[in-house]
Amino acid sequence: MNVILIGYRASGKSTVGLLLSERLQVSFVDTDQLVEEAAGQSIKELVALEGWEKFRERETAAIASLRDVNACVVATGGGAILSGANRDLLKNRGALIYLKTPWPDIIERLRRDTRESQSRPQLTSENLVAETIAVLNERIPLYESAADFTVDTQDKSVVRVTNDIYQYLLEAGIVSKINKLKKC
Numbered sequence: 001m002n003v004i005l006i007g008y009r010a011s012g013k014s015t016v017g018l019l020l021s022e023r024l025q026v027s028f029v030d031t032d033q034l035v036e037e038a039a040g041q042s043i044k045e046l047v048a049l050e051g052w053e054k055f056r057e058r059e060t061a062a063i064a065s066l067r068d069v070n071a072c073v074v075a076t077g078g079g080a081i082l083s084g085a086n087r088d089l090l091k092n093r094g095a096l097i098y099l100k101t102p103w104p105d106i107i108e109r110l111r112r113d114t115r116e117s118q119s120r121p122q123l124t125s126e127n128l129v130a131e132t133i134a135v136l137n138e139r140i141p142l143y144e145s146a147a148d149f150t151v152d153t154q155d156k157s158v159v160r161v162t163n164d165i166y167q168y169l170l171e172a173g174i175v176s177k178i179n180k181l182k183k184c
Contacts, residue, residue, distance in 0.1 A: 001095030001177040002072050003169065006143055008136055009078035010109035011101035012153060012161065017075035019162040024178055027072040031080060034062035045075075047121040056083065063089050071181040079123075081142045089095075091146065095174055097165055098147035102154050103132050148172075 003020060007011040014030050021028035032043060035058045038044050047055050059077055063086050066074060074094070080086050090096055107129055124131045144150065149168045153161050169175045 001087055001174055001181060002069060002074055003067070003165070003178075004074045004090050004094045005099060006076050006081055006090070006096055006097050006146060007047060007078065007099035007101060008106055008132075008139060008143075010106045010113065011078070011099040012158060013075035013099055015158050016099065016161050016165070017073045019158060020165055021073040022074065023162060023166055026178060026182065027069075028075070029066065029069065029072055030075045031062045031066075032075075032077045033060060034065065035077075038062065042130065044121045052123075054098065056081070060086055060089075066093055069093070070109070071178045078139070078161070081139065081146050087146050095148045095172070096146050097149040097168075098143045100143070100150050100152045100154075105154070106136075107132055121166055 005020075007013055014032075017030065018028050021062070035046070035055065035061075036042055038061070039058060040059070041049070043055065046058070049082050056079070059080055060083060063076070063080060067089075076090065080090070110128060110132070123135050126134060149165070151161055151164045151168070156164070169178075
């Protein structure tokens with residue numbers, strides 16, 4: 001059983017995923033990193049050269065490559081849930097945890113990332129605020145319908161978010177399942 005984190009870009013999936021994997025004592029996988037490693041370039045470069053459609057194809061291949069992975073924490077890209085095939089693949093691989101993050105927090109994090117030269121490619125031609133709100137409105141129903149558990153990240157530290165997820169996993173019997181898989 002894997003724990004799969006879904007949510008919009010800059011919602012904290014990679015940061016929380018690393019902490020959660022340490023807490024569960026399992027591996028951590030980031031599908032965006034898998035795409036970058038396979039492509040030999042950053043997502044920003046890949047999108048600039050080949051477009052979003054090709055990136056989404058590579059993302060699906062990265063998700064499909066997890067079919068033999070058990071007992072790990074997976075952080076997905078923010079748009080991984082756009083494809084019904086991806087949602088099915090993810091649902092069949094583990095428990096989906098949605099990191100619900102308010103759009104002002106997302107925008108602040110994206111602006112900070114841009115200042116640190118870790119910018120992500122734009123999704124639309126809109127400005128950052130308009131793009132974030134529009135894309136979130138499209139994706140929130142998908143995140144909510146796919147999720148087994150939703151954690152609201154508003155006003156919470158990454159440690160608190162990690163603890164909330166861990167508590168859910170404990171109560172749902174998922175920690176027990178993961179521990180059994182680790183012994184195999």
